[in-house]
Amino acid sequence: MKTYITGIGTTSVGEHWDKSLRDLALEAAHQALTDAKRSPDEIGGVWVGSMLSGELSGQSHLGAQIAGLLGIVAPSVRVEGACASGGLAVAQARNALLAGESKPVLVIGVEKMTDHTATEVTGALMQAADHEAEGVFGVTFPALYALLAKAHMEAFGTTRAHLSAVSVKNHANAMHNPKAQFHKEVSQEQVELAPRIADPLTLLDCSPISDGAAALVLEVEPTDRSVELAGIGIGTDTVDLASRASLVELAATRRAAERAYRVADVTPQEIDLAEVHDCFTIAEVLAIEDLGFVEKGEGGRATARGVTAREGRIPVNVSGGLKASGHPVGATGVKQLCELTLQLRGEAEARQVQGAEVALAQNVGGSGGTAVVSILKRI
Amino acid sequence: MKTYITGIGTTSVGEHWDKSLRDLALEAAHQALTDAKRSPDEIGGVWVGSMLSGELSGQSHLGAQIAGLLGIVAPSVRVEGACASGGLAVAQARNALLAGESKPVLVIGVEKMTDHTATEVTGALMQAADHEAEGVFGVTFPALYALLAKAHMEAFGTTRAHLSAVSVKNHANAMHNPKAQFHKEVSQEQVELAPRIADPLTLLDCSPISDGAAALVLEVEPTDRSVELAGIGIGTDTVDLASRASLVELAATRRAAERAYRVADVTPQEIDLAEVHDCFTIAEVLAIEDLGFVEKGEGGRATARGVTAREGRIPVNVSGGLKASGHPVGATGVKQLCELTLQLRGEAEARQVQGAEVALAQNVGGSGGTAVVSILKRI
Numbered sequence: 022m023k024t025y026i027t028g029i030g031t032t033s034v035g036e037h038w039d040k041s042l043r044d045l046a047l048e049a050a051h052q053a054l055t056d057a058k059r060s061p062d063e064i065g066g067v068w069v070g071s072m073l074s075g076e077l078s079g080q081s082h083l084g085a086q087i088a089g090l091l092g093i094v095a096p097s098v099r100v101e102g103a104c105a106s107g108g109l110a111v112a113q114a115r116n117a118l119l120a121g122e123s124k125p126v127l128v129i130g131v132e133k134m135t136d137h138t139a140t141e142v143t144g145a146l147m148q149a150a151d152h153e154a155e156g157v158f159g160v161t162f163p164a165l166y167a168l169l170a171k172a173h174m175e176a177f178g179t180t181r182a183h184l185s186a187v188s189v190k191n192h193a194n195a196m197h198n199p200k201a202q203f204h205k206e207v208s209q210e211q212v213e214l215a216p217r218i219a220d221p222l223t224l225l226d227c228s229p230i231s232d233g234a235a236a237l238v239l240e241v242e243p244t245d246r247s248v249e250l251a252g253i254g255i256g257t258d259t260v261d262l263a264s265r266a267s268l269v270e271l272a273a274t275r276r277a278a279e280r281a282y283r284v285a286d287v288t289p290q291e292i293d294l295a296e297v298h299d300c301f302t303i304a305e306v307l308a309i310e311d312l313g314f315v316e317k318g319e320g321g322r323a324t325a326r327g328v329t330a331r332e333g334r335i336p337v338n339v340s341g342g343l344k345a346s347g348h349p350v351g352a353t354g355v356k357q358l359c360e361l362t363l364q365l366r367g368e369a370e371a372r373q374v375q376g377a378e379v380a381l382a383q384n385v386g387g388s389g390g391t392a393v394v395s396i397l398k399r400i
Numbered sequence: 401m402k403t404y405i406t407g408i409g410t411t412s413v414g415e416h417w418d419k420s421l422r423d424l425a426l427e428a429a430h431q432a433l434t435d436a437k438r439s440p441d442e443i444g445g446v447w448v449g450s451m452l453s454g455e456l457s458g459q460s461h462l463g464a465q466i467a468g469l470l471g472i473v474a475p476s477v478r479v480e481g482a483c484a485s486g487g488l489a490v491a492q493a494r495n496a497l498l499a500g501e502s503k504p505v506l507v508i509g510v511e512k513m514t515d516h517t518a519t520e521v522t523g524a525l526m527q528a529a530d531h532e533a534e535g536v537f538g539v540t541f542p543a544l545y546a547l548l549a550k551a552h553m554e555a556f557g558t559t560r561a562h563l564s565a566v567s568v569k570n571h572a573n574a575m576h577n578p579k580a581q582f583h584k585e586v587s588q589e590q591v592e593l594a595p596r597i598a599d600p601l602t603l604l605d606c607s608p609i610s611d612g613a614a615a616l617v618l619e620v621e622p623t624d625r626s627v628e629l630a631g632i633g634i635g636t637d638t639v640d641l642a643s644r645a646s647l648v649e650l651a652a653t654r655r656a657a658e659r660a661y662r663v664a665d666v667t668p669q670e671i672d673l674a675e676v677h678d679c680f681t682i683a684e685v686l687a688i689e690d691l692g693f694v695e696k697g698e699g700g701r702a703t704a705r706g707v708t709a710r711e712g713r714i715p716v717n718v719s720g721g722l723k724a725s726g727h728p729v730g731a732t733g734v735k736q737l738c739e740l741t742l743q744l745r746g747e748a749e750a751r752q753v754q755g756a757e758v759a760l761a762q763n764v765g766g767s768g769g770t771a772v773v774s775i776l777k778r779i
Contacts, residue, residue, distance in 0.1 A: 041532065043532070066634075067636070072460060073454070073460075075452070075454060075455055075524075075527045076454055076455060078531065079526070079527055079531040079535055080527055080530075080531040080532075080535075081451060081452075081480055081482060081527035081528055082480070082481060082482035082527065082528045082529075082639055082765055082766050082769055082770065083480075084481055084488075084636070084770065085481065085482075085636050085637065085638075085639050085652075085765060085766070085769030085770045086530065086639045086769065088636045089636065089637060089638035089639050089640075089643065089769060090638075093636065094635075094636050094637065094651075094655060095636060096491075096633075096634030096635070096636060097481075097634070097636040097770065098479060098481060098488050098491075098492065098634070099479070099480045099481055100477060100478070100479060100480075100492075101460055101461070101462075101478045101479075101480055102461060102463055102464065102476075102477060102478055103460060103461035103464075109463075109477050112475075112477075113477065113479075113492050113495070115499075116492070116495040116496050116498075116499040117495050117499075119495075119498070119499035119500060120494075120495040120496075120498035120499045121498060145454075147458070148454040148458055148459055148460035148461065149460055149461045150461075151459075151465065152457065152458040152459040153420065153422070153459075156458055156459075254475075255445075255475030255476070255477070256473075256475070257446070257463070257464050257467045257468065257472065257473050257474060257475060257476040258464065258468060258473065259464075259468035259469075260461055260464050260465045260468050261468075264468065272473075273464075276473060280475075386461055386464060387461050387464070390461055390464030390465065390468060391461065391463065391464045391476065
């Protein structure tokens with residue numbers, strides 16, 4: 022059985038002080054339903070991905086909450102896997118179709134983060150790390166990813182300039198994405214002279230705190246504008262870094278990718294473009310290696326050479342990525358699939374990658390405890 | 401394709417001040433794996449149901465967290481639907497099997513609540529209600545269920561004594577459950593003279609704040625001691641009470657039950673015993689009506705007549721229910737299925753219902769925004 026993305030919807034990403042969690046979710050959901058030409062009463066299930074709705078908006082039970090507001094009485098579920106909540110929600114919805122649900126299903130990813138201070142949000146995000154082994158010691162996510170960056174530099178000669186190349190590229194890409202959080206190019210020098218957050222990472226290596234939502238409709242029958250969701254893989258690793266066998270890869274990405282490539286029956290060489298989880302610049306370097314786009318250890322150098330540029334061999338994060346288009350945590354995994362659907366439909370306008378047939382999204386939870394890899398095909 | 405519960409595990413329920421969230425989850429998981437004779441490397445996926453792990457234990461990302469500690473690298477997901485988190489997690493895991501996962505999968509429900517004051521926990525639980533339409537006005541769950549009780553009394557002549565009968569029965573049942581939180585019989589007079597929480601509900605109408613975990617292994621092939629998980633239905637309704645068409649039923653229960661009965665191909669008359677979500681006594685009254693065990697409006701009178709007693713026509717909450725065996729929120733939906741598996745295996749010892757062949761569990765989120773109904777069969 023095959024599954025298809027038949028409708029997509031995304032809010033702009035940024036600081037939406039005039040909109041609540043539910044406003045954002047409903048805006049994206051209504052867009053997706055309209056795009057799929059589906060009414061709420063045709064929907065067979067609702068999956069909502071969100072990490073911090075309870076902590077930051079006082080609202081859990083988000084499946085029923087959003088379904089109820091949409092007038093949908095079908096089964097509803099909230100899925101949480103830190104920053105991979107959106108990707109996991111899509112995977113659960115796809116399972117429901119493969120398990121026999123015959124009606125279209127709706128997936129929504131949403132996060133509302135900017136009503137709180139950066140310190141409060143950074144603290145709440147630490148729930149994605151191992152609380153007993155990492156959180157209680159005061160470490161933050163920039164620090165965890167800084168450790169990964171240091172290990173990669175040490176093992177493979179990755180440089181500060183290689184990390185900067187990720188940020189420069191993604192900020193340039195976001196200039197062509199009207200819904201991106203930032204429309205501001207940055208230079209290598211600006212990245213390196215930005216305030217240092219956790220050595221070697223500066224502020225411009227870090228994705229921002231964002232509000233936003235994304236939604237999509239999945240069905241078992243294609244429509245004239247749909248794309249195939251050809252495979253999804255979920256990979257798991259220990260949540261804490263200290264228990265891992267290696268700090269120069271995210272094994273969860275590798276595991277998720279193996280599964281996704283097998284289910285979709287494609288190889289890394291066949292991927293025409295990808296949206297990957299660049300929550301920090303080093304994360305994109307790891308991703309393009311762990312997904313098999315470049316050799317292990319070559320991610321930094323390949324980025325600096327332009328391999329992943331919009332005109333390069335494999336364009337990565339043409340949307341601007343998490344770094345520049347924003348990272349509304351629970352929405353990100355769904356938003357990536359919306360972006361790739363636009364690309365495969367040929368509707369990505371100024372950022373269109375010509376002739377794209379096969380696309381890949383990689384969505385990571387925490388420092389790599391979870392990874393979700395999804396593969397889309399033009400039909 | 402059929403699915404089977406091949407192993408179960410439960411912690412005792414109560415105030416586990418010496419155990420953390422993960423300690424409880426791992427204890428139940430190891431029991432279930434041992435009971436199923438499965439090792440971690442045989443497991444094809446992990447689903448964890450928990451409502452408040454982030455808010456009360458600083459730990460989200462619980463799928464990967466628990467999978468990693470178990471040494472499982474298979475896909476992992478956390479599912480949240482308020483007090484129905486456990487039931488929803490089982491439904492997602494079952495979907496994965498029906499979607500083609502051939503390896504056994506593990507479901508864990510867990511909640512760690514007693515490290516906080518009752519006021520803090522009651523506040524956190526309000527995330528299960530509609531934050532903007534209910535929470536911000538200061539209402540609590542006892543108040544929401546008190547409204548449902550008042551409406552039922554008004555519509556059907558349900559009395560204070562009928563509600564007390566639920567509590568008296570469930571406390572008596574828990575005397576035979578060694579893992580129950582309370583081993584203390586209560587009289588009708590004690591229920592009615594207990595401190596009034598929200599009129600007409602007293603303290604002894606309310607389930608307690610609990611720590612605990614439950615786990616089960618699901619497979620597509622039966623073993624010599626397994627029971628069939630013959631059907632699950634998820635029902636959704638508006639989260640806020642004010643938007644509902646009726647306050648004298650939980651429509652989500654009715655919707656979930658219709659689906660579960662259809663999938664399992666059984667009628668309410670064929671159910672030999674049930675575990676239902678008696679977070680408050682009125683909830684059990686509503687449940688036995690909405691599940692079709694008694695006529696609408698007759699739940700209170702039927703309970704007082706002993707219809708749902710251990711020796712009655714349809715024994716309900718032989719475990720002691722949420723009221724007396726405890727309500728570790730995210731664990732409850734899984735714990736109910738563990739109890740019914742014991743019963744269908746004939747291993748429930750002093751509380752065994754003789755000759756039970758078909759059993760039903762009903763797990764509710766919030767004030768009925770979500771309901772999950774599961775039906776088990778002896779094989």
